[in-house]
Amino acid sequence: xxxxxxxxxxxxxxxxxxxxxxxxxxxxxxxxxxxxxxxxxxxxxxxxxxxxxxxxxxxxxxxxxxxxxxxxxxxxxxxxxxxxxxxxxxxxxxxxxxxxxxxxxxxxxxxxxxxxxxxxxxxxxxxxxxxxxxxxxxxxxxxxxxxxxxxxxxxxxxxxxxxxxxxxxxxxxxxxxxxxxxxxxxxxxxxxxxxxxxxxxxxxxxxxxxxxxxxxxxxxxxxxxxxxxxxxxxxxxxxxxxxxxxxxxxxxxxxxxxxxxxxxxxxxxxxxxxxxxxxxxxxxxxxxxxxxxxxxxxxxxxxxxxxxxxxxxxxxxxxxxxxxxxxxxxxxxxxxxxxxxxxxxxxxxxxxxxxxxxxxxxxxxxxxxxxxxxxxxxxxxxxxxxxxxxxxxxxxxxxxxxxxxxxxxxxxxxxxxxxxxxxxxxxxxxxxxxxxxxxxxxxxxxxxxxxxxxxxxxxxxxxxxxxxxxxxxxxxxxxxxxxxxxxxxxxxxxxxxxxxxxxxxxxxxxxxxxxxxxxxxxxxxxxxxxxxxxxxxxxxxxxxxxxxxx
Numbered sequence: 001x002x003x004x005x006x007x008x009x010x011x012x013x014x015x016x017x018x019x020x021x022x023x024x025x026x027x028x029x030x031x032x033x034x035x036x037x038x039x040x041x042x043x044x045x046x047x048x049x050x051x052x053x054x055x056x057x058x059x060x061x062x063x064x065x066x067x068x069x070x071x072x073x074x075x076x077x078x079x080x081x082x083x084x085x086x087x088x089x090x091x092x093x094x095x096x097x098x099x100x101x102x103x104x105x106x107x108x109x110x111x112x113x114x115x116x117x118x119x120x121x122x123x124x125x126x127x128x129x130x131x132x133x134x135x136x137x138x139x140x141x142x143x144x145x146x147x148x149x150x151x152x153x154x155x156x157x158x159x160x161x162x163x164x165x166x167x168x169x170x171x172x173x174x175x176x177x178x179x180x181x182x183x184x185x186x187x188x189x190x191x192x193x194x195x196x197x198x199x200x201x202x203x204x205x206x207x208x209x210x211x212x213x214x215x216x217x218x219x220x221x222x223x224x225x226x227x228x229x230x231x232x233x234x235x236x237x238x239x240x241x242x243x244x245x246x247x248x249x250x251x252x253x254x255x256x257x258x259x260x261x262x263x264x265x266x267x268x269x270x271x272x273x274x275x276x277x278x279x280x281x282x283x284x285x286x287x288x289x290x291x292x293x294x295x296x297x298x299x300x301x302x303x304x305x306x307x308x309x310x311x312x313x314x315x316x317x318x319x320x321x322x323x324x325x326x327x328x329x330x331x332x333x334x335x336x337x338x339x340x341x342x343x344x345x346x347x348x349x350x351x352x353x354x355x356x357x358x359x360x361x362x363x364x365x366x367x368x369x370x371x372x373x374x375x376x377x378x379x380x381x382x383x384x385x386x387x388x389x390x391x392x393x394x395x396x397x398x399x400x401x402x403x404x405x406x407x408x409x410x411x412x413x414x415x416x417x418x419x420x421x422x423x424x425x426x427x428x429x430x431x432x433x434x435x436x437x438x439x440x441x442x443x444x445x446x447x448x449x450x451x452x453x454x455x456x457x458x459x460x461x462x463x464x465x466x467x468x469x470x471x472x473x474x475x476x477x478x479x480x481x482x483x484x485x486x487x488x489x490x491x492x493x494x495x496x497x498x499x500x501x502x503x504x505x506x507x508x509x510x511x512x513x514x515x516x517x518x519x520x521x522x523x524x525x526x527x528x529x530x531x532x533x534x535x536x537x538x539x540x541x542x543x544x545x546x547x548x549x550x
Contacts, residue, residue, distance in 0.1 A: 048545045050090070051097035055545075064089050070147075070155045076120030091534040094541065095165040096158055102168075107160040112153075115160050166530040173526025177509060180518045184505050187462040188513075191476065192501035194436045196426065198419060198487070198494035199450035205414045207407055211395075217406045218395055224405070225398050230342045231360045232386040233370075234335035235350065236310070236328065239378035243302035247295045258283050258290045265289055300378065307372035307379035314369055314381070321368055324383065340388050351376030360384075412489070418447040419487030419494045426496065427484055436498050458501070472497055 048055035055061060068089035072079060079085040107115075116122065117129040122137060124130030141147060218225060258265065259279070265286040283290070310331075313319075319327045328334055338347045343357035350356045351374070359370040363384035370382035395402065425446045429439035437453045444451055456465050461473065472495065475485040481502040487494045508514055 046545075046547075048542075050541055050545070051093050053093070064093060066151075067155050067158065068092055070152070071159050074119045074121045074156070074159070076123075087535070087538070090538045090542075091531070092158070092162050094534050094537045095162045098537070099161045099165050102165075104161065104164060107157050107164075111160050112156060115156060115163075166527070166534070168530075169533040170526035170530030173522035173524070173529065175518060175521045175525055177518075180509075180514060180521060181507055183517055183521060184514065186477070188460050188505040190458050190460055190501075190503040190505075191456070191499065192458045193456045193472070193476065194498040194500050195454045195456075195472070196422070196436070196440055196496040196498070197452045197454055198415075198422070198447060198496070199452075200415060200489075200491075200493050203411065203415050203418070203447070203449035205411065205418075205448065207410045207414075209403060209406065214399070214402050214406055215395055217409070218398075218402050221405070222392055225393060225402065227391050227393050228342050228344070229361070229390045230340035230345075230388040231363060231384065232338070232340035232388070233360050233363065234337045234383040234385060235380040236307075236333055236335050236383065237375075237378065237380050238303045238307045238310070238372075240296065240299040240303045241378070243299040243306070244295055246302060247298040249291060249295065254287065254290050254294060255283060257294050258286065261293075264293070300374070303378040304372060304374065307381055311369065311372055311381055319369075321383070335383055337385065340386065349375070350380065356382075415449075415494065416487065416489065418449070419489070419496065422446045423484055423487060423496050430482075430484070430498075436500075469495060471495065 046056065053060040053064060055064075068085065071092065072085065072088070077088075079088070116134075119129075122129055122134045124133055141149065141152070262279075262282065265282075310333075314327075317327060324335070336349070338349060341347055341357065342361065343354055346352060346354075346357050353374060353376065356373050356375070359373050360382050363370050363382060364387060365384070368384040370384075372379050372381055422443060425443040426436070426439045429442055430436065434442065440451050440453055456468060459465055459468075469490065471488045471490055475488045475495070475497045476499065479485050479497065479499045479502070481499050483499055485495075485497040485499075487496050489495075
């Protein structure tokens with residue numbers, strides 16, 4: 001059997017390799033940066049031992065990441081963030097280490113074969129194992145230099161071991177009958193709902209804005225209006241316009257540029273029907289546009305090169321702020337001063353690229369020159385002048401913004417209060433025997449907003465109406481028959497839900513549905529328990545080599 005697996009694992013999907021390569025690159029960059037907790041490779045970085053590997057060593061983390069990445073791809077798992085992927089990689093290694101300590105047996109040939117047939121990477125349109133899909137995997141792996149058959153076999157064997165450890169740690173996953181019934185009630189209760197919709201944009205209460213109210217509001221929400229640190233710089237400009245004349249243009253270069261970027265150039269529209277399109281004809285029609293774009297791009301590249309060369313000259317010449325002006329004058333350059341800015345207020349002279357602000361904020365007394373940055377019309381080197389710390393502005397500086405926020409906050413507050421008053425009034429009318437529609441008509445004056453009534457025929461949350469607002473799910477979870485929910489506020493409206501009818505599913509512990517739900521809940525509970533244990537192992541092991549807190 002193992003020889004069959006080795007023979008069949010001779011290939012992989014091309015698309016899978018591409019996705020795997022991207023995931024490995026992204027994850028490796030994340031894991032090996034200084035802030036991720038492991039993988040920083042500076043020579044001074046102390047070792048971070050973790051279950052037999054060194055998280056501070058690039059070669060160790062590379063294998064950790066590549067193995068976990070392949071596992072994720074084969075299983076078709078969705079990782080919502082790099083942090084989630086990192087946790088999976090660490091838990092997987094912790095489980096393999098624990099398997100060694102427990103002397104768990106190596107997965108058998110049958111174990112591996114069965115596991116292969118559960119992998120989503122080899123599933124067909126029906127979601128089941130597809131031999132043809134797997135055969136394609138084998139064919140592609142044979143010609144792929146990035147992935148060896150032995151690596152795939154090892155990762156699959158480790159995944160089987162990981163699942164065995166997770167199963168041992170998970171336990172049986174006990175659930176109470178009441179938990180099962182609650183789950184059944186949540187999905188299979190039959191609801192007949194009506195709802196009062198209150199239009200928020202039409203709600204316009206009179207709000208008195210006073211200086212005292214604004215000052216109090218701003219004090220309570222001070223962090224919202226804090227002005228972040230700013231940096232004042234000068235810049236040494238290398239405009240691309242100065243390099244246009246240095247761009248050499250030949251027909252061969254233009255044609256090659258057009259062929260590589262033909263989709264960027266629209267064919268000019270004429271009065272007569274277009275002739276048969278050919279590459280030569282299309283190029284001839286767009287030639288002027290191609291030349292202009294080509295010159296601009298090449299001039300930008302030359303400006304970038306000039307700024308890069310000048311940055312090297314600054315470093316080699318050990319130029320300081322005191323000697324900069326004379327250094328610039330000798331090269332017929334100058335620096336232009338800009339007002340202090342941050343990422344929210346980049347000067348127009350420097351374009352709109354946020355990297356400009358990032359580079360500017362990196363400068364300071366110990367690093368007065370930035371790396372070259374593109375400005376959208378060339379390149380520049382930023383020269384530090386001053387750094388302004390974050391500060392709390394006076395109310396007068398941000399009064400317009402504070403006023404708008406205060407009005408919106410007060411409107412929402414009063415909308416909530418008016419919604420509660422409307423609910424109380426509706427309850428009284430319903431108890432008196434009114435229908436919801438009649439009650440709404442009688443209570444319309446309670447709230448100065450447009451009101452409507454919406455009705456949904458009987459349904460279950462397992463098969464809800466398409467137009468059922470998601471916010472209603474929480475509103476009705478514990479709502480009795482004949483009751484009104486508190487108002488739920490969305491971006492554009494308020495909703496008060498009325499449970500016109502509510503029928504709970506039968507409570508029958510012997511039913512197939514009850515048994516299936518209990519099994520599913522038990523499996524989920526068990527899996528969560530096992531994952532929590534592994535998470536605790538990861539945390540404890542990382543803590544052993546965590547840097548000391550000052």
